Amino acid sequence: MSADSHPIPTPTPFATTSTGKDRVLADLALVAHEPGVRKPDPIVVADSVTRHFGGMTAVDVDHIEIQRGAITALIGPNGAGKTTLFNLLTGFDHPSTGTWTFEGKSLSGVAAAKVARSGMVRTFQLTKALSRMTVIENMRLGATHQPGESLFTALIPPLWRAREKEITVQAEELLERFKLGAMRDEFAGSLSGGQRKLLEMARALMSKPTMVMLDEPMAGVNPALTQSLLGHIIALRETGTTVLFVEHDMHMVRHISDWVIVMAEGRIVAEGPPEEVMANQAVVDAYLGAHHDTDLGDDSLLADEVMEQLEAEALEEKR
Amino acid sequence: MDRSPTAHRVLLATLFALLALAGAVLPVGAAQAAEQVCVADASTGCINGTIKTAAGAPAVGIVLTVAGSDGEHIATTGADGRWSVAVTAAGEYTVSLDETTLPAGETLRDPSKNPRTVTAEVGNTTGALFPLGAPTAAPAPSDGATSADGTTGADAAVGTPTGSESGGGVSWLRVGQQATSGLIFGILLALASVGLSLIYGTTGLSNFAHGEQVTLGGILAYVGCQTLGLPLLVSGIIAVAIAAASGWFQDAVLWHPLRRRRVGTTQQMIVTIGLSMALQYSYQYFFGGGALRIVTENPTMLSLGQIRVTLHSLISVIIAVLVLAGVAYFLLKTRIGRATRAVSDNPALAAASGINVEGVIRMVWTLGAGLAGLGGVLMGLYLNATSWNMGGALLLLMFAAVTLGGLGAAFGALVGSLVIGLVVEMSSLVIPSDMRYAGALLILILVLLLRPQGILGRAERIG
Amino acid sequence: MSTDSTTAVATGDPSSVHRGAPAGEPLLAATDLVAGYLPGVDILSGCNLVVHPGELVGIIGPNGAGKSTLLKALFGLVTIRSGTVTLKGEDITNNAADALVRRGVGFVPQNNNVFPSLSIEENLQMGLYQAPKKWAERFEFIVDLFPTLGERRGQRAGSLSGGERQMVAMARALMMNPSVLLLDEPSAGLSPVRQDETFIRTRKINRAGVSIVIVEQNARRCLQICDRAYVLDQGRNAYSGPGRQLMNDPKVIELYLGTLATDVETATTKPDLLPGSSTPPTP
Amino acid sequence: MDWTRILTNVAGEIIAPTTAAYALAAIGLNIHFGLTGLLNMGQAGFMLLGAYGFAISTIAGWPLWAAVLVAIACSAIFALLLGIPTLKLRGDYLAIVTIAAAEIVRLVGRSTALTDLTGASSGLRGNSYKDTFQDASPFADGTFALGPFEYSTNSSNSWWIRIVAWAVVGLACWLVWLLMRSPWGRVLKGIREDEDAVRSLGKNVYAYRMQSLVLGGVIGAIAGIIYVLPRAVQPDSMGRPMTFFVWTVLLLGGAATVFGPVLGSIIFWASLMLIKSVMRDGVPESIMRTEQIEQFGWVVVGVTLMLLVIFRPQGILGDKKELAINVR
Amino acid sequence: SDDGGGSDETDASADASPLIIGTLLPQTGTLAYLGPPEIAGVELAVQEINEAGGVLGADVEVENADSSDADHAEVATQSVTDLLSKDVQVIIGAASSSVTLNVVDDITGAEVVQISPANTATSLSGYSPFYFRTAPPDTVQGAALANLITGDGHSNIGILVFNDDYGTSLRDVVKATVEEAGATVTYGNAGEEFDPAASSFSGDVTALLATSPDAIVILAFEQTKLIIPELIAAGVDPTTLYLVDGNTADYSADFEPGTLEGAQGTIPGAFPSTEFQAKLKELNPDLTDYAYAPESYDATILAALAAVKGGGTDGPTIQENLASVSGADGGTEVSTFADGVAALEAGDDIHYVGQAGTGSFNEDNDPSSASIGVYKFDASNKPVFVKGQEGEVPES
């Protein structure tokens, strides 16, 4: 069955009739399915970005473009360099070589905070909850344009109260959607692993970014909740937000992404729409594996050959 | 040490020179010149001086004239080079030296100061000096003058072999000497800082009472040697054992319960400040505020080439190096040693790996306190005395060393200590001595700017 | 793709999937556990769990349900306020973690599951802390399982990617060759092929006689492989039963599993149990 | 034992200028540590710079307001100099850098090289710079008694300094109260928890830290002025023990609270006075010699401090729940 | 401390309340070793005063309080509060000039007389009409020491001096005097002081010896114990060592016999004081060191005599009469409290000649002269009196 047409339990008005999706699909329709391909309306363009750690090359990207307004998935084996690429693009790490632009402006060498302010906001794979602040405070911190964040305005509450109210309303809405409403006044440090992931994502969305980069947003999140959150991500596309996410959950990738980029050993090895990329034999061999659609309860899987095959695949992935 | 024959000769020559000098200055020599020597009393004042040749030998038979309100007095230097006149009225006196009576080849160092005017008081002694030597500003006798006279470098100077180099400025010998002291100090400091670093590394606690652990070692050794009269070795071993036990005990009654109650490390840090206060003043209560000499014997000096070290410090350094090597082996090669790093990274996971976390921490406290105690004993010997605040005074240097080397990296603390030791002892070559700690701290800041993670620390990955 | 074999198992009697021995003495049992972190706030409020020898037990549930807390409580990392935990009949309530390791319990935590400043090799050595003599043998075994780890043995775990860390975490727990294994989301952050590998390996380990408790958000996969499963919600057992049965329970699907990933199974499971089962299978 | 006298003295400590100065210094430190998580172990350095700046410019003939501005400027520049290179470092490194920098200030201040400016180790005499402040008093000279408290109105340890000091403390509390509840304070708190996370949200962590360092440092400098007004500028009295006491005061009262520093300071100095007076009067010399009584007094102070933290680790006003969140 | 009990005459005596003397001396902190002898000096004086009938018929009381060191400045402040609340009229202290500077305004502002037994800082000269000191002025001791050195014929003089008022101002005098006599200060010039908090002195000793001095002066306190072994080990001849009042002490328990034999030191004060020391030791058997005990003793006696002379125990009265009893107006020389009272009762002006050998107070309330004793260490490292020297304080 088609994942798209499947009814989603939580009411998400944008889920199916997505004008944004149509637009993006139309834009991407003519784009060739090859690594490093040019896109009609790229928001991020990066050239020859490399990052070495000692002797190993974690990232070695010749050319990559992210389509504006699209939901792009970045997949690839463990250690492929996805997170490192995120770190480089968002200014949390410094590349060995390379330049990139965001909305036409060069962002290479720009500090992380400035990158975020320019509209490119990311989340972390290993969550960074602000432990001794409450959930709602975490959320408020994500907002932008709060005049009270400047030292002198902070001293005159009337100057920032109104904005604070707006922020709080927005934060509470997001919390409800991310099933964190009940935790509003708890310390973020007391959240469970999955709840932290959710908070991290919700907090990033507070700033209404032009582009949001999610690093494995759904790892550790309950599937039922994942499903309801996908609606939210799709809704982001409707508002014109560009989404780039790393994810190992293929159902999610298949369900919401307009475009998939595959990384391996630091390089871009394949690009294309999800159905096609996932049918690509190389991707299946190196990343998805032969059993990704198999019921693992099958005893025959316990045969030694299967293990060997899996190991071979894992090695392939490594190579 | 293979150069010891030379060293011995230098030492012997020095001793002879010393004896000669002592003979000249000691009251024994004064006896024969007794009839000349003026003693100031209610009605007389004295003007006196001693004249020595450039080589430092007494200059005999020099004639001086002292003229003033109560007339003219003539004095001649005696066998010890001394002269003196008694005056009966206070006021200004002109002292002139008859240059013709100078021994052959001697000149006044500063001829313009002859004659010179002094103010004498009744009941007081006033000096008037006429230094002999080459007419330069250089205060020390030059090499040429020394060898011309055939004596060793230990002439006029108070018997130090360093005199042979041109004095005052920075000589290589002085650099070497201070570098040696720096290394010794650094290695001994390392004993203390490695313990501090271990405790910080495993528990995240900045232990401001660590200095008192160091003091404890020193004071226990003092008690052993001075109060109980035990031999140094025995009291040293007992001191280290008790110091280590105190670490065990402290963790058992204080830090373990605090950790169990999840008291944060900053709060624990304040507890260490309180503990440090309580301990410092307890030491003061029992042992007073003065310096305590662990052993009263004067240190035996050894010469390594031209560099002097005391036997005590040499042995101390050897002990310290052995112990530090042992600690290094323990940390790197033993299971428990590795476990300390695991505990410092992630105590819960360490427990999940089957490590007895509390046991490891207890062991670290014991080891850290034991090392500090040993550091205290050796430091007390090296510094010639211990006192109630010896450790407290060193604490900042220890922290600097630990940070410099990379927080929590035990070897970093070792490297950091050596750097700090060298900087502290050598910075007085270039900056005022009372600012040398400032110099060490400045170096610390600079190193941190270049290598924020410390010398041996590693940068962390984000994301 | 081996759709055939999947069908064979899935359409069979659910009880045939269940290989543990639900009857008899439990190996590990928790009764009416109450536990929490902050004073006065109970996260687990009367939670029960039974693991029989050789059983593979899954725990699923929404985020914040208390799954990790339950594992930590079993393992002595969270204080149990009331209730008991027994291992082979002996009371081990609030026993220290290292004592449990000595008794053959292994644990892979969800977060912070490596020692970041230690190298991979040292991480593994920590896993074998109580039996350093077996190092050579066990290390070979692990390198066999995770060749990457062998090659990178000198790299500091703190610099590893998310997936690589997860491998280190799993490998560390396997070092001691435990007889009871508590896994908290072992597949999170792994690539699909590694996830499969992890699940299949978990089963193999289980087959070799190790009793396993596995907490997963990859819930379908988890239910596929486990003998029996618990659904935890708000610190209490909400459902329990054989994995297959829960997987097809509409209530469980709606509340905990979602339908996003049902595309594989829909073709083969009982159509009447599934909402939206009328949709055609994916090509 | 004369309890009325002792209790009067203890009560007197509550309003003493030293108490106010420490409260103020701790308020500054609270902005650093409580709000931003900066481990400033050199607050005494800021205070000493403030004191030097004030005293030296007053001695040079500058008016009161200018001297205060000089003090503020000195500490602000010091904060900038310290902050530019170090605020990018991990917290623990900042601790050692600040403690080192404060020691450098003290050692340079007391070195003979600067005798003309700083008076080297003997420092600057109190009566050489107190005049401008005392002249600014609206009161007539003399002494004034309020209940059991009798102080001179203007000179040195006076009512005037008490009034000004506590007014400044009140002002600073109000400032912190406003800031803590403001979005600015929220960003600082975020930085305290995880700077990378805050950075990823587009806040310039460096700038915020710098603002916090300067603000707290300036408050420290003003505390320094208040501290030296009733005494003299002594480089040695503003060294590490002072920094430790400021920390103690802060954590005693409760970090990240508005009134914690004030309460901490009052409790610290009042109990020091109480313990010492009681020891002095209550322990007969047949048991301990007089100097032993004083030393034992300090031991009691140290132990009391430990017990206070052990039994109330979050401080008197702190939030226990916050402490229970394990961040390690 | 006053065990005399209420004497019968108290009621019959003048309207003055009993004289209460406060001490503000270092009992804790880095100078704590200076406290016990000073306190013993005060207590000995009080004991003698009370044995002689007290002041104006009432026993003198002592209230001790800690001044600590400059590092703990608040302690002295609190102690002053404590002392003032006990209505003391005289405060003996502090030992450290830094501490004095911190509290002097509070004390003198309350019109309480402060007499320091140990302050030497020039910045304290004439600080307040209520501030006095009995410590020998640097100018006298420094000059005496310098003359001793030059008299021994040393022309290259190295000074190990700590950067503290006591050290640097004494150094300045020594330097000026020896240079006038034609000698050179090879080490220890401005900028070559060591930090009093320093713990290791090998660098300083090396630097000093590199200048090849033929005499070495140590201007320090307790640090001396750490420095001397360093010097001796470096081969320095003890006969070329010179010490001052802050460190000329009995080192028989600290160094092996002969270590200091022939070294010389200056201590202000009349000789012999062994009897005085024995009395102090009786009061506090743990005493090992007597630095500033005579000055503290004198300060107490002077204050008591001033009260007797003025017929009142209040601060201003004592302040007015202190200079006079110290001999500023001349008069009968007395050396004990009892003699002083007798002379005063006879209507004479008196000139108290005390243990410290300092002269009457000058206009700045500093001692106008001092007699300096020269001591030489014997084989057991004890200082033995050699001769005395008298010195005037030059008018400033």
Ligand SMILES: Nc1ncnc2c1ncn2[C@@H]1O[C@H](COP(=O)(O)OP(=O)(O)OP(=O)(O)O)[C@@H](O)[C@H]1O
């Ligand atoms: N600071 C570092 N030092 C050394 N190696 C590093 C560092 N950071 C990353 N690496 C290595 O670079 C490679 C890429 O890491 P990265 O985190 O980008 O992988 P990833 O694609 O995000 O993988 P995953 O899906 O497992 O999260 C990994 O092999 C990792 O070990």
Ligand SMILES: Nc1ncnc2c1ncn2[C@@H]1O[C@H](COP(=O)(O)OP(=O)(O)OP(=O)(O)O)[C@@H](O)[C@H]1O
């Ligand atoms: N360290 C902690 N301190 C305080 N409260 C905590 C802590 N960890 C968890 N909690 C509380 O316990 C609840 C359950 O947490 P737990 O980690 O057990 O959930 P979980 O079922 O494992 O969720 P997830 O699937 O998201 O990992 C959380 O919602 C939180 O309120």
Ligand SMILES: [Mg+2]
């Ligand atoms: Mg990653």
Ligand SMILES: [Mg+2]
């Ligand atoms: Mg969990």
